[in-house]
Structures are given as C-alpha cells and as structure tokens.
Amino acid sequence: MGSEESNEPTFTWTARQLASCCVWSPERPDTTVLFAAEELARYLQRIVGRDIPVAARPELSQHSLAVAPFGSNFTMPPSASPLVGFTIEPGADAIMVRGDTSSALLRGVYRLLQELGCEWSVRGRLYETVPTAATETFCLRAYRSAPRFQSVVYCSDIITWHYTQPEPLRERIVEDEELADWMAKTGATSFFFIRHPFDTKSAIEELQKSFSTRGITVEVGGHVLPTPLDRQWFPRHPEYFPLTHGGRRSETGNLCVSHPRARALVAEQAGHFLTAAGYAGALHIWGADVFGGGWCHCTHCEKLSPQEQSIVVCNAIAERLENAGVRVPIYYLAYHDTIEPRLRIEPHPMVWCEFAPRERCYGHHIGDRECGVNEHYRAALESYIQLFRGRVRAFEYYGDAILFFGCLVPIPRVIASDLATYEALGVREVSFLQFGQFSRWAYAPNFTAFAAASQGIPIGPALERLWSQWDGKAQVVGSVFADLEETMRALVRYGDVRLPPKRRTQRSDLRRALSAHLPRFTAMADELDSHRSPSLHALALLVRYTQTVFEGVAHELDTGQAADAIFSHALSILQSVDRTYKGVWGEFDLAVIHDLYKAAHLVPGWS
Known part of the structure; x- marks a missing residue:
C-alpha cells in the first residue's frame, strides 16, 4: 500500500x-x-x-x-x-x-x-x-x-524531559513542539511516552495540546509491569512478588503471575495509567528492564516461559479493560529475553506484539538473508506475526542515542529496506525511538528516510532536500553523509556501540572494519570544517566525536583495558556544540550515559 x-x-x-x-x-x-x-x-x-x-x-x-x-x-x-x-x-x-x-x-x-x-x-x-x-x-x-502502515509512531523515555527540573523541561517542550509539528506534516499518527518504574508521570501534559490539535494519539506505559503492584504490599504479601532463582521472594522485578490476587491487582491498577493520562490511545505493558527480566521462578511460574508470563498479564489487563468497556490496544514486548516466540498461550484480541530487535545488525536491513544476525530476528518476527494474527508493531531504534552512544549513524537506505520488509511480512505498525533535538540533529537522515518510507515515498528526493538545509551546501553534506553511511554500516552490526561485542567472530569482524574505516573520519570532518559554516562545524564536531568513540572501542578490543580517558575526550568534543544543535539530551543526558556505560563492567551479564 x-x-x-x-x-x-x-x-x-x-x-x-x-x-x-x-x-x-x-x-x-x-x-x-x-x-x-x-x-x-x-x-x-x-x-x-x-x-x-x-x-x-x-x-x-x-x-x-x-x-x-x-x-x-x-x-x-x-x-x-x-x-x-x-x-x-x-x-x-x-x-x-x-x-x-x-x-x-x-x-x-x-x-x-x-x-x-x-x-x-x-x-x-x-x-x-x-x-x-x-x-x-x-x-x-x-x-x-492509502496508509502503508496502520500506525507510524515516535517515542521517547519520559525521564529525558527532566520533568522535575523546570529549565530543562521548558527547553525540551519547545523542542518537541517542533517535533509534533513535523510529525503531523510527515504522516505520523502517535507519540508514545515510555515510562519506567522510577517515573512519577505517564505523559508530559504540556505537550498534549500540540499532539491532540494535530490528531496525534498519545500512548502510555512502557517498562511498567512492576509498577501496578504496590511495593508496600511486600511485607504482608510477599507471595504476590516474584521468586528468584535463589528461592526468595523479591520486591524488585515483576510479579508472581500464577497468583490470582497478584494478577488481579495488576490488571486493576494498570488501567489507572490510562485514566491518569486522560487521553491515551494505547497501553504498553513491558516487564522490568533488567537482566534476567525480573520474572518469577516459583513452582507454578517455572512452567511458564518469560514470554508466557508476560502474555498472561497482558491478557488479564485486556480482559479487565474490555469488561469495563474500554477498548484500547495493549502491547506485549518482544525484547531481550522475550524476543523468541516461545508462546503456548493465545493472545487476547486486544493484545498486540511490540517487536523490538535492539541487538540486531544495523549494517544490513532486517530482511537481508546474507546477515545471520538479522535472519534470526526476522524468523522470530515471522512467528510473532502468525501468533498475533498480524497485530504486530516493529519498534525500531533509528534515533536511539543510547544504543548509538551519541554517535553519528546515518542509515537511511537500511531504514527504507527495513520498512519495505516489514510491510511485505505483514507488520501493521512501525515506531521510531528518539531523544528530542539531539536525535533530530544527529539522526536527521534517519528521521527523513523513516518519514518518507513509512508513507511509501522514495527517500532520495527527501534526502536531497535535507542536504540543502545545511547552509545550502547540499553537495558537500550529501557527499559526507554518503561516506558516513558506508562507514557506519560497516561498524554498527553488534548492538551497543560503546560495548565491544561478546562473540569472537563479531569482535574480529569489527576490528577489521575499524582498521579500514577509522582513518576516513578525519577527512570527512576536515571537509565540513573547510566551509566555515557554524552548522557544518557542529556537524564536524559530531563526526570527530564519533571517530573518538570508535577509537576507544578499538583500544578496548586491542588491549582488553578500559578506554575511559578516550571516551572522556570524546565527550569533551561535544561540550562546545551549541544547545540549539545538541538539545537538552546532548547537554544533560549524554554525560550520564557515558557514566552508565563506564560502570557497565560492574553489571553481571552486560559488558
């Protein structure tokens, strides 16, 4: 279509x-x-x-x-x-x-x-x-x-609005009023505020008018499965909470899905996410975003896969809402430990699958059968499409400055091919994770390609128009981005950019790619700087930041030693970039992400 x-x-x-x-x-x-x-x-x-x-x-x-x-x-x-x-x-x-x-x-x-x-x-x-x-x-x-997809969605973690800090919040709202305007002009249908258990809000109310006026639906939820079960219940009813592998009840994680009272409490309270927002058109019920998934291992739950524990809860919430006369989609998450379709339980007709292949290869499109990594994800996706009878959304990370560690990763042709594959497979909805102005600056080609391809419009002319918007230097910018796309597609094939891949073959492939492509960054940055344009200079600094990050990755691959000094230098490169380019996320959150990954080796199973 x-x-x-x-x-x-x-x-x-x-x-x-x-x-x-x-x-x-x-x-x-x-x-x-x-x-x-x-x-x-x-x-x-x-x-x-x-x-x-x-x-x-x-x-x-x-x-x-x-x-x-x-x-x-x-x-x-x-x-x-x-x-x-x-x-x-x-x-x-x-x-x-x-x-x-x-x-x-x-x-x-x-x-x-x-x-x-x-x-x-x-x-x-x-x-x-x-x-x-x-x-x-x-x-x-x-x-x-005729719409190519039933829903075209943009989303962001609600914590990145810094909603308890007035100044960053005001700036981020201004950024996203621009985003809402562009979304409407390019065919988007929804915006999803992703909540975590530590959040105290489900949506940013100040943006509601910008979205509703333009007919853009707001969606709520996220990694909220631990939230509806009040942790204050734990001392009196530890049996409501998950049993760990070690045989003890834990107030962290999700719930004991086999306990009928715990399941009923979660189903009852989950509906409050919708009423609290007041205008939500969908509810996402995802498990705790922790290693191991936070699932229950009691005698009864042990018989259920993580996927089945998740779908049991989603079904219970859907049934309760349906009985109350509320018909909104409930989204089950296929992600990390639920990415494989190990389901023997029929999803409720109101429950959709949100397929989030975060560790996929972004050097190849999702349907590329020459890519073993993506072939694995595509096969899982096809099974989910059958299990959910087509009720599937592809959740993509094209503007994820955490996954890409703030690096410049233009992959417009991968995106166009991805969306063609998703449509051909029968995926009905697509979404794009991003973090405000920083993402719209660093991943502008990805936004542009996604918006065009989601409407069935060729991406070439759209990209040409984008290149011309950098001080009219279309030929220069287009040439640099073409080189960057070729370079980055050779590098972003293994998940988190900041963390060297775990598999030996991926590590050796990455090291060869770094040897071939790292020298190219300097010429790209120098070309941008030679035109004495503030916007091209800011872009050149982002190129140099990207180069330095991958120099740090190469150092860790070669020596097995932490490259903290190199990554700190990378961060310092972006400190001089004006906030009109890097936005609230680049000013406040990027440094936090650097600290988070610096400590990654302390988290079992991450690094």
Missing part, C-alpha cells in the same frame, strides 16, 4: 487563482479539522501573499475541506470507493481534500501543500521551504493515499 496519483487529467492553478479563494470547512469542525483549515489558509497566505479566509460550508462532510472562490457553486462528489487515508481532488474551480478521519484530512492538507511546493524539515520550521512567487503556476492531479 502507499500513495497513488491517478490517471485523471491535470488541472493548472495559478497563484492569482489561489489568492481569490477561501478555505471552506464543515459547519461544526472538530479541533483537528479546524486546525487543518487554518493551517491550509496560513500556508496559502504565505504562498500568494494575501489573506486567505476560512469559512463554513454546510454541505461539506465532517472530514473534508475545499479551496474555492467566494460564490462558487462547487459540490463535493461522492467517493468512488470506501475512503482509507485521504484524497486530493482538484478541479477547474475548486480543490477538494478529504480523509477517513480528522487526522487523515490534516495529512491530506499537508500533502496538498507539498504539491504546491512546500517542503518540510525535521530540523524545524525555520528550515521549511514555502514558494512565494506571485506568478507561480501549479499542476495538480487527483491523489489518493
């Missing part, structure tokens, strides 16, 4: 014609439809250089808009087939846009504006292109878009 242009005739509109028009909306538009009408009028005004009013037209259906002159007698023709997504229907005297939902209508408006020459940028509204020539002519053809 994807977007299609029809074989119907082309209609030529001039800027002068558009200047004589009004944006017509239904009489009682909802918030998103009204925003779509006003947004269309705002951009048309910038294109033609004069005010474009918005007015109501009673015959327009709820999810439709029209651009037509005052006094025109246009009619809204019936759709030839059931509408899924949106349509753009130009004529000689009017341009119609309609969607199957309010948010689909808004996506249609943004697509129409693209047809009129507007170009969006993940770097922010400042970098958008809006044509302003009064003599401009536009050739428009009927356009029907």
Whole structure:
C-alpha cells in the first residue's frame, strides 16, 4: 500500500487563482479539522501573499475541506470507493481534500501543500521551504493515499524531559513542539511516552495540546509491569512478588503471575495509567528492564516461559479493560529475553506484539538473508506475526542515542529496506525511538528516510532536500553523509556501540572494519570544517566525536583495558556544540550515559 496519483487529467492553478479563494470547512469542525483549515489558509497566505479566509460550508462532510472562490457553486462528489487515508481532488474551480478521519484530512492538507511546493524539515520550521512567487503556476492531479502502515509512531523515555527540573523541561517542550509539528506534516499518527518504574508521570501534559490539535494519539506505559503492584504490599504479601532463582521472594522485578490476587491487582491498577493520562490511545505493558527480566521462578511460574508470563498479564489487563468497556490496544514486548516466540498461550484480541530487535545488525536491513544476525530476528518476527494474527508493531531504534552512544549513524537506505520488509511480512505498525533535538540533529537522515518510507515515498528526493538545509551546501553534506553511511554500516552490526561485542567472530569482524574505516573520519570532518559554516562545524564536531568513540572501542578490543580517558575526550568534543544543535539530551543526558556505560563492567551479564 502507499500513495497513488491517478490517471485523471491535470488541472493548472495559478497563484492569482489561489489568492481569490477561501478555505471552506464543515459547519461544526472538530479541533483537528479546524486546525487543518487554518493551517491550509496560513500556508496559502504565505504562498500568494494575501489573506486567505476560512469559512463554513454546510454541505461539506465532517472530514473534508475545499479551496474555492467566494460564490462558487462547487459540490463535493461522492467517493468512488470506501475512503482509507485521504484524497486530493482538484478541479477547474475548486480543490477538494478529504480523509477517513480528522487526522487523515490534516495529512491530506499537508500533502496538498507539498504539491504546491512546500517542503518540510525535521530540523524545524525555520528550515521549511514555502514558494512565494506571485506568478507561480501549479499542476495538480487527483491523489489518493492509502496508509502503508496502520500506525507510524515516535517515542521517547519520559525521564529525558527532566520533568522535575523546570529549565530543562521548558527547553525540551519547545523542542518537541517542533517535533509534533513535523510529525503531523510527515504522516505520523502517535507519540508514545515510555515510562519506567522510577517515573512519577505517564505523559508530559504540556505537550498534549500540540499532539491532540494535530490528531496525534498519545500512548502510555512502557517498562511498567512492576509498577501496578504496590511495593508496600511486600511485607504482608510477599507471595504476590516474584521468586528468584535463589528461592526468595523479591520486591524488585515483576510479579508472581500464577497468583490470582497478584494478577488481579495488576490488571486493576494498570488501567489507572490510562485514566491518569486522560487521553491515551494505547497501553504498553513491558516487564522490568533488567537482566534476567525480573520474572518469577516459583513452582507454578517455572512452567511458564518469560514470554508466557508476560502474555498472561497482558491478557488479564485486556480482559479487565474490555469488561469495563474500554477498548484500547495493549502491547506485549518482544525484547531481550522475550524476543523468541516461545508462546503456548493465545493472545487476547486486544493484545498486540511490540517487536523490538535492539541487538540486531544495523549494517544490513532486517530482511537481508546474507546477515545471520538479522535472519534470526526476522524468523522470530515471522512467528510473532502468525501468533498475533498480524497485530504486530516493529519498534525500531533509528534515533536511539543510547544504543548509538551519541554517535553519528546515518542509515537511511537500511531504514527504507527495513520498512519495505516489514510491510511485505505483514507488520501493521512501525515506531521510531528518539531523544528530542539531539536525535533530530544527529539522526536527521534517519528521521527523513523513516518519514518518507513509512508513507511509501522514495527517500532520495527527501534526502536531497535535507542536504540543502545545511547552509545550502547540499553537495558537500550529501557527499559526507554518503561516506558516513558506508562507514557506519560497516561498524554498527553488534548492538551497543560503546560495548565491544561478546562473540569472537563479531569482535574480529569489527576490528577489521575499524582498521579500514577509522582513518576516513578525519577527512570527512576536515571537509565540513573547510566551509566555515557554524552548522557544518557542529556537524564536524559530531563526526570527530564519533571517530573518538570508535577509537576507544578499538583500544578496548586491542588491549582488553578500559578506554575511559578516550571516551572522556570524546565527550569533551561535544561540550562546545551549541544547545540549539545538541538539545537538552546532548547537554544533560549524554554525560550520564557515558557514566552508565563506564560502570557497565560492574553489571553481571552486560559488558
């Protein structure tokens, strides 16, 4: 599925014609439809250089808009087939846009504006292109878009908003208001706030208006399975809590899923995540993000795999919500110790699988049968698709500055091939983990490729537009990113960038790749610096940071000794980068991540 242009005739509109028009909306538009009408009028005004009013037209259906002159007698023709997504229907005297939902209508408006020459940028509204020539002519053809994926989602750990610290919180909200704007313009449907047991919030309320106005659904939950079972129950009812391998009950970890009262308490309390947020459209119930998974090993639970313990809880929550008349998707997580589909229990129809192949190879696409690592993940995914009857979301790490340790990792062609594979396999939803402005800076090609490919749009032209947004140095930036993509695809094949791979073959492969590619970074950075541009200099510093990180990895591979001094030097390189580029995450969180990985050798099973 994807977007299609029809074989119907082309209609030529001039800027002068558009200047004589009004944006017509239904009489009682909802918030998103009204925003779509006003947004269309705002951009048309910038294109033609004069005010474009918005007015109501009673015959327009709820999810439709029209651009037509005052006094025109246009009619809204019936759709030839059931509408899924949106349509753009130009004529000689009017341009119609309609969607199957309010948010689909808004996506249609943004697509129409693209047809009129507007170009969006993940770097922010400042970098958008809006044509302003009064003599401009536009050739428009009927356009029907059927979504490639049911949901296109961006997500981030809620702790990275620093919601207990007013200044970083304010800055991060500003960053994500830009993200929400770009998400709507590029076809996203949802935003997921990932919560951990130590969090005290399920969502950032200050962003709700930015999302809801644009028809973007908010999702909540995350690694919250330990949270609904209040730890204060432990002294009185230790039997509610997981039994460790050592034979003792532990108040850390998840719960004893075989205990009916513990299961009922969790199912009851989990619904509060939805009511606390007040506007959530999905609930993610993931186990504790700890080594070993925090699962129970009592006599009864020992008979269940970690996957089955997880699905038992997800099913119980789904059943309770369904009985209460609440029908929202509940997401089971296939990740780390649940990545293999060891399930003998049928998932409830409201339960979806969230497939998160974090340790996959990002040097090859997920369907590349020449890559043994990804072949393993793809086979697991195919089994999950069967077990969940297609209710599967691919959770991807294309903007994960933790996995990539803040390094510059452009993999747009891997992403385009990934999404083609996911669609072919029957995956219905895709998501993209990111950390605000830092990710939009360091992984801008990945955002751009994901947004285009998720809509079925070729990534090449989208990337060309992105390259031109670095001070107009499209050829320079495009060439450097092409070299970076080739280099990084040879290096990011083993999981966490900061930690040398565990397997002997992966270690030797990485060492050979480092010998071949490490010398290339200096020339890339020097080329960017030679143009004396602040934005290219910031990018050059990120290239040098990436080079230094991999020098540290090479040192640890060669000597078996910690490369703390090298990694500290890498961090110092980014200290001079302005926060307008590296954002809140680069200013506050990157140093914390460095400390976390520095201590990784103290955590059993990690390093």
